[in-house]
Each structure stands twice: as C-alpha cells, then as structure tokens.
Amino acid sequence: MAAFAPVLTRIVGLADAHTLRVYTREGGYRALPMALRQAPAAIVEAVKASGLRGRGGAGFPCGMKWGFLSDPARNPKPRYLVCNADESEPGTFKDRVLLRDNPHLLIEGCAIASYALGVHDCFIYIRGEYAAEARILEAAIAEAKAAGHLGRDIHGSGFDLEIVVHRGAGAYICGEETALLESLEGKRGYPRIKPPFPAVVGLYGCPTVINNVETLCCVPPIVERGAEWFAAIGREKNTGPKLYCVSGHVARPGTYEAPLGITFRELLEEHCGGMRDGRRLKAVIPGGSSTPVLTADEVLDVKLDFDGLAAAGSMLGSAAVIVMDETTDMVRVAFNLIRFYHHESCGQCTPCREGCGWLEKILARFDAGRGRAGEIAQMLDICDNMAFKTICPLGEAARMPTESYLRKFAGEFEARIGAAAVKGN
Amino acid sequence: MVAEAIQREIDAIVARYPDPRSALLPILHRLQREEGWLSPTAQAWAAERLGLSPAMVQGVATFYTMYNTRPVGRHLIQLCRTLSCELRGSLEIRAALKARLGIGPGETTADGRFTLVEVECLGACGTAPAMMVGEDYYENLTPAGLDAILAALP
Numbered sequence: 195m196a197a198f199a200p201v202l203t204r205i206v207g208l209a210d211a212h213t214l215r216v217y218t219r220e221g222g223y224r225a226l227p228m229a230l231r232q233a234p235a236a237i238v239e240a241v242k243a244s245g246l247r248g249r250g251g252a253g254f255p256c257g258m259k260w261g262f263l264s265d266p267a268r269n270p271k272p273r274y275l276v277c278n279a280d281e282s283e284p285g286t287f288k289d290r291v292l293l294r295d296n297p298h299l300l301i302e303g304c305a306i307a308s309y310a311l312g313v314h315d316c317f318i319y320i321r322g323e324y325a326a327e328a329r330i331l332e333a334a335i336a337e338a339k340a341a342g343h344l345g346r347d348i349h350g351s352g353f354d355l356e357i358v359v360h361r362g363a364g365a366y367i368c369g370e371e372t373a374l375l376e377s378l379e380g381k382r383g384y385p386r387i388k389p390p391f392p393a394v395v396g397l398y399g400c401p402t403v404i405n406n407v408e409t410l411c412c413v414p415p416i417v418e419r420g421a422e423w424f425a426a427i428g429r430e431k432n433t434g435p436k437l438y439c440v441s442g443h444v445a446r447p448g449t450y451e452a453p454l455g456i457t458f459r460e461l462l463e464e465h466c467g468g469m470r471d472g473r474r475l476k477a478v479i480p481g482g483s484s485t486p487v488l489t490a491d492e493v494l495d496v497k498l499d500f501d502g503l504a505a506a507g508s509m510l511g512s513a514a515v516i517v518m519d520e521t522t523d524m525v526r527v528a529f530n531l532i533r534f535y536h537h538e539s540c541g542q543c544t545p546c547r548e549g550c551g552w553l554e555k556i557l558a559r560f561d562a563g564r565g566r567a568g569e570i571a572q573m574l575d576i577c578d579n580m581a582f583k584t585i586c587p588l589g590e591a592a593r594m595p596t597e598s599y600l601r602k603f604a605g606e607f608e609a610r611i612g613a614a615a616v617k618g619n
Numbered sequence: 620m621v622a623e624a625i626q627r628e629i630d631a632i633v634a635r636y637p638d639p640r641s642a643l644l645p646i647l648h649r650l651q652r653e654e655g656w657l658s659p660t661a662q663a664w665a666a667e668r669l670g671l672s673p674a675m676v677q678g679v680a681t682f683y684t685m686y687n688t689r690p691v692g693r694h695l696i697q698l699c700r701t702l703s704c705e706l707r708g709s710l711e712i713r714a715a716l717k718a719r720l721g722i723g724p725g726e727t728t729a730d731g732r733f734t735l736v737e738v739e740c741l742g743a744c745g746t747a748p749a750m751m752v753g754e755d756y757y758e759n760l761t762p763a764g765l766d767a768i769l770a771a772l773p
Contacts, residue, residue: 272637284701284740315637322648322685323741325754358635363644363683366739380643380669382682398638441703441744448745483702514744516703530702534739540682 198427200451201435202411206295212330214337217298223343225414229306230351237310241413243421245433250278250369250406251482251511253500262393263311264401271400275313276378277304279320279327279407280362280369284483284534285514288437289407291449293320293327296411297334301357303410305344306417308355311403315356319374322363331359366538370586371404373540384542385586408437428454432499436513443470443519455499461515473519477602481511483531484591486598487524508598524603525610528596529557535592546589549580553596565610573600621664625649629668639669643679647686655695656687684738692727692734694772697751700737703744708760712748713737715762719769733769 205211205220229237242257281289304316320328335357339345346354360378362368368377372386375397396402412434416424425433436454438461441447445467475490486508496506503510536550556569577593633642650661657680666676680686700709717723720733727734743749746758757768
C-alpha cells in the first residue's frame, strides 16, 4: 500500500494555516467550484460511493443520511445543514484541531454539502468553551464571504449560502443531534423522541442534516479527488482518513491522522511514542468514554475502525483513544466517568437520571474503600435497568462502559469490599 | 439597564436567525460578558427582548454550566476534572490551586479576585491537565507553572 499522506490535517502546523491566504495557496477552494458545476445529486452520489461514514460517533453512512432528506417536491419547507462542533465526549479533541488550524476546509465542506442538499442557511454549533475557535471560525467565514465562496450567487452559480456560528453554553448532551437542535432553537438541550428524524422534522420543524466537523471536512477531498480515491483509503466499509485523538498515559498524546483501520499497536508505537515512562499497558478506552474498555490483551491488534472495534466488543465512537497504564485504578476510572455522566444527564428520563446518580453514589463508596457486599451485582442490575430505556443514548453511554469495568476488572472492585471489611467499615 | 451599544449588538445577533428565539444563548453570553454573571435583571431583559417568559429564560440559564446565575470572582478558573485530565495530574493541580489561592472548588477568594470551580471535559484531553480562566485555555499544566499563570492575571 502506498504511504499515507494526511488529508484533513495536511496544512495543520503551517504558519497562519487558518487564513484564507494559506488555505488557498495550499490548494483549498478548488473543490467548491468543481461541485457547483455538477448537479447536486451527483455530489450526493459521490459521497455515497466514497463510503464515508459519519465521524461523530455512530458511523452512519453519510451519503445515505443525506439521501433521507424529504423530497422538496413534497415538503417545500426550507432545509438546513447543521455542523455538530459540540465535541464534548471525554477523550475527544480531534475537531478542535480542524476548527483552529483548518477552518476553511470545514467551511468549504459546509458549502459543498449545502449545495448538494439544497440548503441556504447552515449553522455550525460549537461548544461554548471553544471561544477562541469560534472567533477563528467567524473570521474565516468573513474571509470566505469576501472572496465570494459564501454569500449570494457563489462563483456565479446562482447558489446562495450563509453560515452562522452558534456557541453552546456547556452541556455534553447538546452533542446529541436532537438536543443540539433544541439548544439551537434557544431552549434547554433536551433530546427529542425519534422518529421523526431530523431529516424529516429537524431545525424549526424543517428537514435538517446534522454532520460532525470531521465528516464535513472529508467532503471537499471527495469532490476534488474522487470517491474511488477516498474509498481506497482504509478497508471495505471503513474508508477514508481518520483523526485519532490519543490521551492518557502515552509518551506523546495528541491528534494523529491515519487511514481508518490501523491497529492500536501501530497507533501507540508509531504515532504516540509508546507508553509514558516505559510502563506497561493496562487498558484502553478506544472511542471516547462511552465505549466499553478493552484490556491490554484484547486491544493490541484490534483494527481501530467501525467494524474492527465492534468485533472486539467495543466501538470506534469518536476515535478518542484513552490509554491507561499499570498504575491506573479502574475503580477510580469508573467513578470518574459515572460522575461525568450523572452531571451531564439532562434529567428527562428516569432510568438515566436516577441510574447515573445511584451508580455514582455506590462507586464513590467503592472509590473510598467502603464498597459493600452485593453492590457489584446491584450495580450490574442498575445498568440492566438503564439499557435501552431512554430517549437518547446518554443512558447507554453511561451504563455500557460501567458494565465493562465491573466485568473486566471485577477483582479490583471486589478488593474494595475486602478493604472495607479490613478497615471495619 | 442594558447599554444601547449592546442592544445594537444584540439586534444584529437576532437578525442572524430565522427564528429570533435562537438568539437566546448568544444573548445570554453577551449579557454575561458585562458583569460576569446573569443577574435576574439581565435575564428579565433577555426574556422581554425575545418575548419569552422569565421562567423560560431562567430554565435555559440554569441548564447550561457556562452561565453563572450567581456573581463570581473577577477571574473564573474552571479546572477540568474528567478522566484524561485526571490521568495526567488534575488532582495535583487542584491541590496546588488550593494551596496558592486558599480556596477549594466552588469558593471565591476574599478579595473577589478568583472563583475556582471544577468542570467536566474541556476537550483538551491531549494537552491535559487543562483549565480555563475566563475564556482562555491553559493546557499541559504543572503545579510549578501555575504561579506564572496566576501572576499574569490582572
């Protein structure tokens, strides 16, 4: 296989990479005029043929999602494109690199997608904490507009598009697409019951497509270099370049671009410089904190893509790889994460709201060495009562990993009961 | 009372959206920038501006963690406590902040200069541990490096 050259992060690290000048100098904004000369349907077909799967977590085929937008002949309402830049899953920081160092790639992706979908108003919903990135994005949009890449009659095509950057205000749940829409409408970020799906009833009750930052950034290269080129990267059903964001106990944490489907071993050794301080690997969260943990034995040769990780009993999610060495206390990890989910539960559904709260209480006791006999089984029972019983996947995001820690590191949890008995608690 | 210049900025924000209500989050961000928090008066003004009930605005203001519904110190320090930061030493940073400022999470220094809170994931996991002061990120924190950061703040 030919050596892989970065696609999404190609210009990252160059001086002033975020400016129109550098983006254009490095070959940017070539795909947009190419797209505007094609029929919108041809672009949707190219994205389908590329095999691009959504990079936000679920891995749903992007072209198919675009194809679900209701037919304008039957539904004459305006249609919207919303870019999900809410990036809040613990371990995930990949989109920040694109927002900060390659905003024009995202803008070009939004413009092409909007043209393909018949959208004239696109919103980029960015997490509120990314204030600096929001300012960079707004400046880039102003530059793009002044250069005729946005606004009215783009490149003489008759196509009009405005992009608005919308800042969230600190709520993990707003990364869930229907909660994001509620938030964008000026409300609390409460997830909506699906169906109807956003493609039919989305923003302001109109047909809406919601795509992750990285997904939209894949669109210009697909238009420019072709669906076949994109599909040749990675492997079948897991195509294209991918940003892996690695944190925890590695020598060099950071965001690394590689073809989908590299093994964890390659990521760790070739990109991250191995484990920090030469310690031994204990466990890995492969796709963000909501994905089940894998032990060192399980993870080394797993292909880090949608199907490889599903086969290993976990998920690619947002490709947020959290690496833990032998010094890591898995009871503490489980407690830290459930505290996160309890804090971030929107509170609509009882199984999630109460389940996360109960798990946090019990795990706090285990963390303090005061676990009680029978409570491991009780926690598994609580998880069971949270499974598939909530409007949105936050309940799943909380209980799936918790179960995985309880089962794969049962000994550490049991030891906390023993410790409590020794202390006489 | 909201100054006229800010009202004009807010008019421009409202005009960006097909439905004015979408402007609520940006309006609250803008109002908070003035005093560091959203007073009941500010919330009532936002409600009036968008034709919403004050309860609706309060419901939104209290749902999102970035809106302060109580006054905070001149510098709001938000220390990330989520997993990637904890794996790389956020507990040590918390202890160091406590030693230097004399306050724990949720507290404000007596001179009103600093408020310290712990927050969930800041999305800076690759440069952990991380914190925000106001709207600025500080990453790859070390206990020793904190002094220079704190001293540089007005």
